Amino acid sequence: MIPLSYYLMGAIALYIVGMYCLAVKRNMIRLVIGIEILINAAHLNFIAFSAYRSPSFIDPLGHSIVIMSIAFAGCVTAVALTIVTYAYKHYGTLDVRKLRRLKW
Amino acid sequence: MRMNRNRVVGVTAIVLAILIISMLVVSHEFPILNSAETVKMETTEFLWTYRLIDLIAQAFVLFAAAACCVAILRAGEKE
Amino acid sequence: MFTKPLNTLLILMVTMPVMGWVTYKKKYRKIRGLYAVLGLSVTAYFLYELYVEVSEKGNLRFSSLPFGACLEIDMLGVFMALVYVMIGLLAAAYSMKYMERDTGLTEYYTLLLGMVAGMMGVTFAGDFFTLFVFWELMSLTSYALVAFRKERWAPIEAGFKYLIMSAAGGATILLAMSFLYGMTGTLNFADIATGLSGVVSTEWLYVTLTLIIVGFGVKAAIVPFHTWLPDAHPEAPAPISALLSGALVPTGAYALIRVLLLVFGSIQSVWQMTLLVFAVLTMFVGNLMALLQDDIKRLLAFSTIAQMGYILFGFSLASQQGLTGSLFHIMNHAIMKSLLFLCAGAFVHQVGTRDLRKLEGIRRTMPVTSLLLAIGAVAIAAIPPLNGFWSEWMIVLAGIEAEMLPFSALMIINILLSVAYYLRLIYVIVLKEPTPVSKKATAAPLSMLIPIIILAALCIIIGIYPGPFVALAQQAAKATLGL
Numbered sequence: 313m314i315p316l317s318y319y320l321m322g323a324i325a326l327y328i329v330g331m332y333c334l335a336v337k338r339n340m341i342r343l344v345i346g347i348e349i350l351i352n353a354a355h356l357n358f359i360a361f362s363a364y365r366s367p368s369f370i371d372p373l374g375h376s377i378v379i380m381s382i383a384f385a386g387c388v389t390a391v392a393l394t395i396v397t398y399a400y401k402h403y404g405t406l407d408v409r410k411l412r413r414l415k416w
Numbered sequence: 417m418r419m420n421r422n423r424v425v426g427v428t429a430i431v432l433a434i435l436i437i438s439m440l441v442v443s444h445e446f447p448i449l450n451s452a453e454t455v456k457m458e459t460t461e462f463l464w465t466y467r468l469i470d471l472i473a474q475a476f477v478l479f480a481a482a483a484c485c486v487a488i489l490r491a492g493e494k495e
Numbered sequence: 496m497f498t499k500p501l502n503t504l505l506i507l508m509v510t511m512p513v514m515g516w517v518t519y520k521k522k523y524r525k526i527r528g529l530y531a532v533l534g535l536s537v538t539a540y541f542l543y544e545l546y547v548e549v550s551e552k553g554n555l556r557f558s559s560l561p562f563g564a565c566l567e568i569d570m571l572g573v574f575m576a577l578v579y580v581m582i583g584l585l586a587a588a589y590s591m592k593y594m595e596r597d598t599g600l601t602e603y604y605t606l607l608l609g610m611v612a613g614m615m616g617v618t619f620a621g622d623f624f625t626l627f628v629f630w631e632l633m634s635l636t637s638y639a640l641v642a643f644r645k646e647r648w649a650p651i652e653a654g655f656k657y658l659i660m661s662a663a664g665g666a667t668i669l670l671a672m673s674f675l676y677g678m679t680g681t682l683n684f685a686d687i688a689t690g691l692s693g694v695v696s697t698e699w700l701y702v703t704l705t706l707i708i709v710g711f712g713v714k715a716a717i718v719p720f721h722t723w724l725p726d727a728h729p730e731a732p733a734p735i736s737a738l739l740s741g742a743l744v745p746t747g748a749y750a751l752i753r754v755l756l757l758v759f760g761s762i763q764s765v766w767q768m769t770l771l772v773f774a775v776l777t778m779f780v781g782n783l784m785a786l787l788q789d790d791i792k793r794l795l796a797f798s799t800i801a802q803m804g805y806i807l808f809g810f811s812l813a814s815q816q817g818l819t820g821s822l823f824h825i826m827n828h829a830i831m832k833s834l835l836f837l838c839a840g841a842f843v844h845q846v847g848t849r850d851l852r853k854l855e856g857i858r859r860t861m862p863v864t865s866l867l868l869a870i871g872a873v874a875i876a877a878i879p880p881l882n883g884f885w886s887e888w889m890i891v892l893a894g895i896e897a898e899m900l901p902f903s904a905l906m907i908i909n910i911l912l913s914v915a916y917y918l919r920l921i922y923v924i925v926l927k928e929p930t931p932v933s934k935k936a937t938a939a940p941l942s943m944l945i946p947i948i949i950l951a952a953l954c955i956i957i958g959i960y961p962g963p964f965v966a967l968a969q970q971a972a973k974a975t976l977g978l
Contacts, residue, residue, distance in 0.1 A: 327670060334663055343659055350666035357673035365680055372462040374676065377624055379463070380474050381669060384631045387481035388662050391638050394488045395655050402648040411652045414726045466563035469497065473616065473628045476505050480609040480632055483512070484639035487602035492646060 319360035326353035340399060340406045344392045351385040497566060498557065499541040500576065501619060504612035507534040508605055515601025524600065528591035531604040535584040535611070542580055546573045550970070556621065565683065567621025570974035574822060574967060575618040575749055578829050582741045583611040585946040586734035589837055592943045593733060593844055603643060610636040610738065614746050623672050623682040626750065630668070634661050634714075637743055641731045653730040657723040664713030664720070671706035674699060675758065684757045691758060700759070704766055707754055708773070715747025716803045718777040725784075728796035729849060733840020736792060740799045740836060741829035748803060748825070752810045752818075756975060763813065770811035775905050778804030782912040790849050791839045794916060795832065798875070801913055802828045808906055809890040812897045818972035820889030823965055827874075827886045827957065834871035834950040838864055841939040841947070846932060851920075856929035860936040863944060867951045869921050874954045876917035877910050881958035885965070 326349055333346030355378045362374025396406070403410055463471060497505070511530065518526045549555055549568055558565030587607060594600060613633030620626035638661070642654025676682055678699065679690035694700070713720040724744070728736045755766050781801025788794040806828070809821030841864045842857065843849055858865035874881035877888070887910060894903035957964055 323670075323673075330666070331663075334659065340655070347659065347662045347666060350663060351669060354666060354669035354673050357670060358676065361673065361677035365677075371680065372459055373466070373680075373682070375459060376463045376467050377676075377682070379459075380467070380470060380624075380628070383474060383478065384628075387477060387631070387635055388658075388665075390481055391484045391488070391635055392655075392658050392662070394485050395638070395642055395651060395658060398488065398642070398645050398651045399655055402651055408655075411655065414649060414652055414730075467624075469557070469564040469566065470622075470625055470628050472497075473625070473632065476508065476609075476612070477628065477632045477635065479509060480606065480613075480636050483602055483605045483609070484635055487599055487606060487639045488642060488645055490599040490602065492598060 313364075316360065316364045319356065319364075323353045323357040323360065326350075326356060338407050338409055340396045340408050341393075343408060344389055344396065347392070348385055348389060351381065351388075355381060497616075498545060498555075498568060498619065500538045500545060500580070501566075501612060501615055503534065503538045503541055504608055504615060507531070507538075508608040508612055511605040511608060512601055515604075525591065527600055527604055528587065531587045531608060532584065532591065534608065535580060535587055538611075539577075539580045539584060542573065542576055546577070549573050554974070558621070563622075564625045565621040566616075566619045566625065567684070568619050571749075571753075571822070571971040572618040574971035575746075575825070576615045578745075578826050579611055579614045579618075579742045582738060582829050582833050583607070585833065585837075585950060586738050589737075589840070589943055589946045590732070590734040592940055593840055597644065597732075599643075603640070606636040606640050607735075607738070610640065610743070614742055617746055617750060621684055623675065623684065623687070623754075627665075627668060627672065630750070631665065633743065633746065634665060637661075637735075637739065640735045641727045641739070643732060643735070644730075650730040653723075653726040657727040660713055660720065660723045664710045667706050667710035667713075671703050671710055674703045674706070678703075684753075688757050688760065691761060694761060700762060701765070704755075704759055704762065704769075707759075708751070708766070708769065711747050711751040711754070712773070713747075714744065715751055715807070716744050716777070716800045717773050717807065718780045718800070718804075721777070721780070721800050724800060725793055725796045728799070728836075729790055729792035733792075733836055733843065736795075736840070737833035737836040740795070741833045744799060744803055745806065745825045745829065748806055748810065748821075751807075752975070756813065767811050767813055770807055771899070771902060774804050774807035774811055775902060776804075777801070777807060778906065778909040782909050782916075785916050786912070788916075789851050791842070791851050791854065791920070792836070792849055794851070794920070795835050795839065798913065798916070799828075799832060801909065802832070802875075804909070805887060805890055805906065808902065809893060812893050812899065813976075814893060814897055815969070815972050815976060816896055817890065817893035818975055819965065819969045820886055820893050822971050823961075823968040824886035824890060826964065826968065827882045827954075830950055830953050830957070831871050831875040831883060834947060834954065835868065835875065837943075837947050837950070838868040838871065841943055842936075844943070845936045845939055848932060851923050853930055853932040855923050855927040855933060856925075857933040857936055858925045859929050860934060861938050864939050864947070865924050867944075867947050869925055870951045870954060872917040872921050874958065876914045878914075879958075882954050882961065883958075885958065885961045889965075 330346050330350035334343055358374040358378050362371040365371050514530050515527055518524055555568040610633055613629045616629030617626055638658045641657055642650050644650045675687055679687050716724050759766055778801050781797050781804055785794050785797035806821045806824055809817045842854055874883045877883045891903050891906055
């Protein structure tokens with residue numbers, strides 16, 4: 313089997329990619345996708361740990377948590393996209409750098 | 417609906433295709449591999465016995481998410 | 496299923512749309528608000544029963560099986576739930592009149608009940624994933640409530656920024672949870688504590704600690720992650736601002752201290768120092784930024800950040816005295832900050848502006864509301880004999896007792912800084928000459944004033960006779976430390 317640290321590195325790389333996406337990207341929908349990437353990093357971690365905790369036995373706790381957490385990610389995306397719809401109606405653009413009227 | 421030759425040929429071909437494929441599907445027995453089904457049942461049983469509180473709370477979260485979307489997408493001022 | 500108060504709130508949340516459908520005619524619309532208020536009162540009664548049961552029998556535990564999801568209710572959970580239900584009840588009663596002119600009130604009350612249910616579930620959770628489930632319930636409903644008045648651009652912008660930051664915080668919590676699951680194989684708080692108790696601290700434990708502080712700190716308004724707060728609080732409707740400041744932000748602090756105390760016992764000195772530095776930074780940034788504000792609700796939002804700094808300072812000492820002071824301050828801050836936000840909401844409802852320069856001298860036309868605002872500002876500026884003084888003094892004393900003298904001195908400097916802008920608030924509202932805008936105001940309606948009067952009365956009562964409330968906070972602190 314592949315050593316566990318490769319999966320951990322993959323999860324942390326996904327987390328860093330997600331944070332980079334939130335910090336740098338300008339399109340609002342890309343920010344929502346960035347949040348999905350962050351959540352999926354944690355999912356990968358759960359699945360990797362549930363496989364590697366003991367040899368030849370897969371712990372079902374990790375899988376059940378991921379099943380429920382995917383539903384939460386979907387809920388957050390739904391509410392986020394509704395707010396993006398209204399933001400587009402008010403501002404006329406999907407550029408998050410234009411949402412700067414609330415300053416100071 | 418205008419009847420021209422292309423339309424008649426197309427509809428006949430599609431109906432024939434559906435009949436042939438359904439006869440094939442019914443005649444070949446689908447192999448439900450037993451191990452896959454027990455894995456699925458075990459996960460479901462695990463969720464049901466060990467994570468019952470979380471499952472019920474998640475149902476409420478899904479309801480609340482639907483209520484959020486309705487609240488933001490509501491019709492707005494009419495008067 | 497769950498405990499009685501939580502059951503009641505969840506069933507109310509689900510049946511509120513039915514109630515909204517039944518009362519579609521205009522003259523029956525008030526029944527929706529009344530339903531929410533009555534439901535919250537019934538919940539408060541069940542919570543009192545639960546408190547009696549917990550103080551007799553010790554910690555309650557509702558779980559299907561030993562390794563499954565569970566709700567573990569101790570005095571700390573009951574204490575925090577008591578604060579949330581009280582503030583929720585008063586906010587719902589206030590919003591019966593305040594949100595009259597808005598559409599979509601059915602969804603509003605549904606989401607309000609959902610938010611209080613989520614917060615109560617966070618405080619009752621005994622398993623990390625159960626905490627996360629209720630955390631998401633609380634967060635989702637608050638995203639929609641901040642962006643509730645979607646016709647204007649400002650709530651939408653504030654709601655979007657809040658959503659992105661808070662969802663990123665939630666994902667960070669999930670990642671930290673996965674590391675803890677990997678280390679111990681379970682997500683139950685008690686089992687994680689026993690699993691990690693013998694372990695020599697590895698680097699992964701420090702990584703998990705960082706992720707926990709960042710994840711919960713986004714909600715608890717710790718300073719580098721606080722930037723959603725000054726935008727979200729002014730743009731939310733006033734009762735929701737009161738609930739956000741008084742209940743949602745302290746929930747982040749509660750979850751932080753619960754997880755840190757239970758899970759990270761082996762590296763306690765490390766997280767105490769870290770949290771102490773963050774607390775002092777939060778206090779300073781909150782107070783200094785509040786001195787510069789002209790918008791009344793934005794000033795109160797920065798003041799919330801500073802008060803969370805005080806609460807985190809008390810939590811970071813992790814002694815019984817420090818925890819008692821912080822928990823008592825959470826209760827006091829909820830009362831005082833809700834009082835201030837509801838008064839500010841009354842001004843906005845009558846006059847239509849939040850600008851302090853236009854609200855000068857509004858005491859002439861709205862005397863009762865100005866008096867209540869003055870009581871709230873005096874209380875939160877830690878002037879004796881009102882209730883803010885007792886709790887902040889307890890935190891300072893705990894700091895001195897734990898031999899953190901320079902940090903206690905910094906906290907006293909911060910309290911003095913905060914007195915400056917609270918007194919400025921009173922000066923502007925009460926003592927200046929009225930502007931043309933404030934002359935046009937009329938007195939606030941009585942049904943909006945009743946919750947504010949109850950809160951002001953509580954401020955005075957707790958200030959003059961803090962004994963039973965401090966005893967309650969002390970019971971909660973003892974339960975947290977496992978004594």
